[in-house]
Amino acid sequence: MRRKQNEITDPKIIEEILSGAEVCRLAMIENHRPYIVPMNYGYKNRKIYFHSSGLGKKIDLLKADNKVCFEIELFSQITKRENPCDWSTKYRSVIGYGTIEFITGSREKREGLDIIMAHYGKTDKNIYPDTLIEKVMILKLKIEEITGKQSGDWD
Numbered sequence: 001m002r003r004k005q006n007e008i009t010d011p012k013i014i015e016e017i018l019s020g021a022e023v024c025r026l027a028m029i030e031n032h033r034p035y036i037v038p039m040n041y042g043y044k045n046r047k048i049y050f051h052s053s054g055l056g057k058k059i060d061l062l063k064a065d066n067k068v069c070f071e072i073e074l075f076s077q078i079t080k081r082e083n084p085c086d087w088s089t090k091y092r093s094v095i096g097y098g099t100i101e102f103i104t105g106s107r108e109k110r111e112g113l114d115i116i117m118a119h120y121g122k123t124d125k126n127i128y129p130d131t132l133i134e135k136v137m138i139l140k141l142k143i144e145e146i147t148g149k150q151s152g153d154w155d
Contacts, residue, residue, distance in 0.1 A: 008092065008148025017074040017094050017148060018043045022120070026050070026141075027069040028061040035061060042116030048098075048141040049112040059137060066100040068141060079152070090152025097145045103138035106130075112138035 008014055024041040027034050037058055042049040048070065052058065062068070073093035081087055103112055110128055113136070117126050 006149050006151050008094075008150050013092070013150075014094055014146060014148045017072060017092055018048070019119070021072045021074045023072070024048060024050070025071045026058075027071070028058065029065055029067075030057075030061055040116065040120070042112070042119035044115045044118075046143045048143065049115045050139040050141070051113060051116060052137045052139060054135065054137040062100050062102075062139070067097070068100055069095065069097050070141065071095050077152075088151065092148070092150040094146055094148045096143050096147070098141045098143045101140045101142065103140055106133045109133050109136060109138045112140065 008017075022040065023038050025036050025038050027036040029035065035057070039050050039052075071093060073091055076089060076091040076093075079088045079090060103109055110126075110133065113128055114126055117123075
């Protein structure tokens with residue numbers, strides 16, 4: 001990292017970003033070009049869970065190559081000043097790499113959906129119709145590498 005003073009090395013802050021944000025941007029490769037999609041997610045134990053249709057470009061790309069990059073930001077705010085060169089951004093974010101696993105068992109799909117729902121605050125018993133479970137694709141991203149970065153006053 002070029003600006004070491006902006007690096008987040010505290011694992012608790014990285015966990016806070018992973019647990020507190022609402023959108024994960026998932027990047028894949030398509031014909032030697034990056035392809036990125038914003039997704040809702042759930043996070044637990046160094047794994048990120050996504051729900052998706054079982055069809056489409058994202059699924060096709062992941063079946064061809066399950067290695068991904070991801071980005072999550074917890075906070076971002078532009079600080080405006082009179083002089084445009086003095087503008088700045090206050091933020092905390094993580095970027096990481098990992099592999100996607102396709103979850104196919106109905107029990108594991110329900111567990112993945114529960115993790116996603118809990119991430120957004122719904123922790124009571126969730127009931128998922130069998131027809132939904134059959135159709136939904138649950139993706140589990142196993143984090144292999146992650147770095148955090150921040151800018152602005154965080155004291």
